[in-house]
Amino acid sequence: MSVDVARPSPAARSDAVPARRRPPKAFDRPRFLRLFTGLFFVFLFAPIVLVVLFSFNSSRSLQNFDGFSLRWYERFFESESLRSSLLASIEIALVTMVVATALGTLLAYGLVRARTRWSGALNVVMLVPLVTPEIVAGASALLLFTQVGFQLSLTTIILGHITFSISYVTVVVRARLATISREVEDAALDLGATRVQTFRLVTLPELWPAILAAGLLVFALSFDDFVMSFFTTGESPQPLPVRIWSAIRFGVTPTINAIGSFMLAISLVTIGLALLLPRLLGRRESGMGVLLGREGA
Amino acid sequence: MSAITFEGVTKRFGEATAVRELSLDIRQGEFFSLLGPSGCGKTTTLRMVAGFEQPSEGRILLEGEPVETVPPYERNVNTVFQSYALFEHLDVERNVAFGLQRRKVPKDEIQRRVAEALELVQLRERGKARPRELSGGQKQRVALARALVNRPAVLLLDEPLGALDLKLRKQMQLELKSIQREVGITFLYVTHDQEEALAMSDRIAVMEDGVVKQCGSPEDIYEHPAGPFVAGFIGVSNLLGGVAENGGVRLASGVLCSADVPGDCAQGSEVHLSVRPEKIWIDDLEPGMSSVEGTIVERVYVGTTTQVIVELAPGERLVALEQNTSRARADDRWEIGERVRVGWHPEHSLVLR
Amino acid sequence: MTEQRFAAGFLFPGGLWLLAFFLVPLGILLAISFGYTDDLGNALYGWHPENYERVFDPVFVPVLLRSIGFALATVALCVLIGYPVAYYIAVFGGRRKSALIALVVLPFFVNYLVRTYAWIAILGDDGLVNGTFDTQIRFLNTPWAVIGGLTYGYLAFMILPIYAALDRMDPALIEAGKDLYGRPWLTFRHVTFPHTFQGVLAGAVLVFLPAVGDFVSAQLLGGPDEYMVGNLIQQQFFAAENWPFGAALTTIMMLFLLVWMVLYLRSAAREAQEVTA
Numbered sequence: 001m002s003v004d005v006a007r008p009s010p011a012a013r014s015d016a017v018p019a020r021r022r023p024p025k026a027f028d029r030p031r032f033l034r035l036f037t038g039l040f041f042v043f044l045f046a047p048i049v050l051v052v053l054f055s056f057n058s059s060r061s062l063q064n065f066d067g068f069s070l071r072w073y074e075r076f077f078e079s080e081s082l083r084s085s086l087l088a089s090i091e092i093a094l095v096t097m098v099v100a101t102a103l104g105t106l107l108a109y110g111l112v113r114a115r116t117r118w119s120g121a122l123n124v125v126m127l128v129p130l131v132t133p134e135i136v137a138g139a140s141a142l143l144l145f146t147q148v149g150f151q152l153s154l155t156t157i158i159l160g161h162i163t164f165s166i167s168y169v170t171v172v173v174r175a176r177l178a179t180i181s182r183e184v185e186d187a188a189l190d191l192g193a194t195r196v197q198t199f200r201l202v203t204l205p206e207l208w209p210a211i212l213a214a215g216l217l218v219f220a221l222s223f224d225d226f227v228m229s230f231f232t233t234g235e236s237p238q239p240l241p242v243r244i245w246s247a248i249r250f251g252v253t254p255t256i257n258a259i260g261s262f263m264l265a266i267s268l269v270t271i272g273l274a275l276l277l278p279r280l281l282g283r284r285e286s287g288m289g290v291l292l293g294r295e296g297a
Numbered sequence: 298m299s300a301i302t303f304e305g306v307t308k309r310f311g312e313a314t315a316v317r318e319l320s321l322d323i324r325q326g327e328f329f330s331l332l333g334p335s336g337c338g339k340t341t342t343l344r345m346v347a348g349f350e351q352p353s354e355g356r357i358l359l360e361g362e363p364v365e366t367v368p369p370y371e372r373n374v375n376t377v378f379q380s381y382a383l384f385e386h387l388d389v390e391r392n393v394a395f396g397l398q399r400r401k402v403p404k405d406e407i408q409r410r411v412a413e414a415l416e417l418v419q420l421r422e423r424g425k426a427r428p429r430e431l432s433g434g435q436k437q438r439v440a441l442a443r444a445l446v447n448r449p450a451v452l453l454l455d456e457p458l459g460a461l462d463l464k465l466r467k468q469m470q471l472e473l474k475s476i477q478r479e480v481g482i483t484f485l486y487v488t489h490d491q492e493e494a495l496a497m498s499d500r501i502a503v504m505e506d507g508v509v510k511q512c513g514s515p516e517d518i519y520e521h522p523a524g525p526f527v528a529g530f531i532g533v534s535n536l537l538g539g540v541a542e543n544g545g546v547r548l549a550s551g552v553l554c555s556a557d558v559p560g561d562c563a564q565g566s567e568v569h570l571s572v573r574p575e576k577i578w579i580d581d582l583e584p585g586m587s588s589v590e591g592t593i594v595e596r597v598y599v600g601t602t603t604q605v606i607v608e609l610a611p612g613e614r615l616v617a618l619e620q621n622t623s624r625a626r627a628d629d630r631w632e633i634g635e636r637v638r639v640g641w642h643p644e645h646s647l648v649l650r
Numbered sequence: 651m652t653e654q655r656f657a658a659g660f661l662f663p664g665g666l667w668l669l670a671f672f673l674v675p676l677g678i679l680l681a682i683s684f685g686y687t688d689d690l691g692n693a694l695y696g697w698h699p700e701n702y703e704r705v706f707d708p709v710f711v712p713v714l715l716r717s718i719g720f721a722l723a724t725v726a727l728c729v730l731i732g733y734p735v736a737y738y739i740a741v742f743g744g745r746r747k748s749a750l751i752a753l754v755v756l757p758f759f760v761n762y763l764v765r766t767y768a769w770i771a772i773l774g775d776d777g778l779v780n781g782t783f784d785t786q787i788r789f790l791n792t793p794w795a796v797i798g799g800l801t802y803g804y805l806a807f808m809i810l811p812i813y814a815a816l817d818r819m820d821p822a823l824i825e826a827g828k829d830l831y832g833r834p835w836l837t838f839r840h841v842t843f844p845h846t847f848q849g850v851l852a853g854a855v856l857v858f859l860p861a862v863g864d865f866v867s868a869q870l871l872g873g874p875d876e877y878m879v880g881n882l883i884q885q886q887f888f889a890a891e892n893w894p895f896g897a898a899l900t901t902i903m904m905l906f907l908l909v910w911m912v913l914y915l916r917s918a919a920r921e922a923q924e925v926t927a
Binding site: 030033034036037040041044045046047048050051054062063064102103104106107109110111112113114115116118119122124125126127128129131132133134135136137139140141142143144146147159160162163166170195220224226227231240241244245248256259260263264267268270271275 | 915
Binding site for chain 1: 386
């Protein structure tokens with residue numbers, strides 16, 4: 001049985017006045033939470049630190065670090081088939097990024113500005129891929145391509161990736177678009193810009209931090225993707241995650257550490273760009289704020 | 298030729314009617330205000346002139362030409378929005394130049410006209426600033442310059458001063474008025490602030506529920522309101538209930554006040570007698586004034602004036618306004634509870650139904 | 651051209667793509683689920699509803715139930731671990747809030763396989779733990795290994811919505827609650843938790859739905875006794891080459907998840923209405 005807490009008076013609202021930093025009393029027990037969170041971060045990063053660390057191990061051992069060496073990275077880059085997998089992963093991620101960002105941005109604009117009968121249904125259709133287990137999307141994509149007679153290849157992987165990426169772009173861009181008032185677009189029309197010009201000269205420039213952040217997010221997700229790639233890949237080249245899966249099935253080898261660490265580095269650079277570029281290129285807000293805006297679901 | 302003509306314009310949104318059978322003529326070069334409370338249809342009317350809404354019935358003519366098929370970007374009108382609606386990704390100069398660039402005006406002319414426009418609103422030195430670096434008042438001026446630089450036939454202003462503090466608002470009112478005189482463009486101004494409308498306009502249309510209740514000059518509307526709504530909306534107005542009786546109004550208390558009863562008011566019909574607070578005298582009455590007795594129940598000091606509230610009968614109160622001159626401060630003269638006689642010249646009273 | 655028609659045009663490219671590459675394939679999936687395979691292993695259309703009967707064969711039912719069980723356990727663990735972390739960062743994070751949340755999200759950009767495989771390296775029979783402490787503890791090939799792997803994999807999806815909900819909450823409410831209730835647990839129960847409930851719900855959905863269909867954790871960290879419906883489906887498509895049956899399994903799983911999806915969307919819509927009312 002919960003009691004309704006009386007709402008504090010408007011004067012007490014923190015959005016007008018910066019929140020006072022109360023000294024934590026025993027009451028708040030931050031010590032326990034701080035410890036818990038600290039432990040959490042340890043367990044969260046331990047495996048990753050290990051993978052990176054042991055990628056530089058000079059021996060095969062997973063238990064002892066026997067000295068620094070780049071041999072596993074050499075193995076990775078010397079292998080022609082692994083190199084072509086790396087290039088395949090990058091190519092897939094780039095194409096997916098460009099196409100999904102374009103489609104997702106257009107869709108976001110349509111969903112926010114147009115109120116048609118289809119808007120509600122389309123909104124749901126757009127959200128479903130976000131919560132659908134990838135195995136469902138993967139299996140159905142595989143069926144589509146084989147039933148239609150389309151040979152499995154990089155192209156089919158790209159088509160599959162674009163399909164699940166559109167929703168991410170739409171959600172991020174839509175959140176941003178909602179903050180752009182209609183009056184600004186009305187002003188552009190009023191001053192002589194056609195609707196197309198308004199979109200190009202006023203809406204898009206206001207949107208681009210979100211578009212950029214979404215695009216880089218798509219790149220990272222596509223680069224790391226496994227399940228969809230697994231279902232839609234052809235014989236060769238196969239993207240890196242699929243190669244890792246095959247490798248793991250045959251037993252753990254340290255080369256996987258090198259591949260995994262390298263992929264982590266690429267993802268870090270991508271996400272770093274997503275967070276920093278908007279700020280570097282002269283906008284106040286960071287990519288983090290833009291991306292997190294979407295979590296108000 | 299009028300700048301704008303409304304011919305029986307009606308606008309419906311689903312079941313609701315925002316504007317009803319609006320017919321108006323707005324003259325070239327005049328400062329015309331649409332005044333009324335929220336929801337009276339004034340903003341909708343403005344948006345129809347701009348082209349963001351289409352009339353459900355009737356038509357609008359701009360400089361004599363009908364504009365149903367003309368989209369907003371082809372109309373020779375520009376709007377100053379309540380939220381300024383500046384382009385955040387462009388600096389002030391580029392904001393102002395936007396409209397001219399759409400029209401493919403040559404570059405050097407754009408530069409010249411932008412400089413002129415910024416000079417007009419006294420923001421010449423902030424040309425390279427970004428909107429987020431400006432104060433509210435400055436943003437408003439950029440919005441004004443951005444609209445005026447295109448030399449539209451009509452400038453539409455949608456409660457542009459609403460977000461400014463009182464002092465700045467008063468200052469901007471005077472500036473807008475003088476800019477309008479200087480530039481000579483027709484201004485169509487929307488506001489809910491009747492003082493603002495009275496201060497700035499050549500003519501005002503008072504609207505309620507989508508209908509124009511009265512259209513005229515500020516003096517007309519203030520001194521001769523057509524109906525209780527206008528009388529109540531513009532300034533404070535005392536409304537005393539009574540019955541029309543040869544050449545006057547017999548008030549509920551029995552007193553007969555002489556007043557100009559309009560011809561269509563039959564003998565014995567129920568009417569209101571309306572008197573403006575500043576026209577009411579307390580004691581020291583002049584001969585010929587109508588008067589009633591009452592008790593002072595409240596004194597409200599507002600700096601330049603004092604409002605004295607006199608109760609004539611339970612539930613019937615009159616507000617009188619006295620200036621606090623050095624010679625006569627109301628505070629010194631009246632006590633709460635004092636019994637007084639209040640009066641006014643009959644020509645300052647109005648009979649309303 | 652009116653704004654409506656202009657903006658509506660924007661819906662076509664993305665909408666058509668989703669129609670062609672997401673909805674149509676789901677339709678094909680449904681159709682094939684009633685099909686059969688010929689001697690060559692090709693999947694053909696037909697009318698074989700027995701595929702669905704087979705889904706509920708006693709051999710497979712434990713797998714289905716296990717998937718739900720593991721996913722629920724994952725959700726529970728994610729809440730138990732994720733809520734305190736989100737709370738700490740949102741309430742006590744101060745200026746470093748954004749950095750801390752970024753740190754939480756960061757590991758999820760390491761490939762899921764690599765992250766899971768790292769746990770093999772740590773917990774395996776020849777792994778780091780057993781090696782360092784010279785023990786022979788069997789961590790892997792157990793249900794908890796799989797649940798742990800799932801939790802590790804989806805934790806961020808629980809933390810982010812809860813963090814967002816806590817961040818949006820007015821701290822003055824917690825202050826008021828403390829004045830009213832005195833004890834921290836009561837404040838939490840009556841003030842904080844109800845306000846962040848939608849966030850927890852969102853997180854639960856974002857974890858539960860993908861977890862049910864996951865097969866990577868079960869494959870890498872568990873054995874045949876820990877296989878989930880995802881592994882079953884994967885087998886049908888790759889090893890057993892029985893696509894119609896695989897499609898039937900997928901459809902059943904999808905239908906089960908749709909129920910929760912709809913319930914969640916309704917609850918979110920209702921809450922949005924209450925907030926604006």
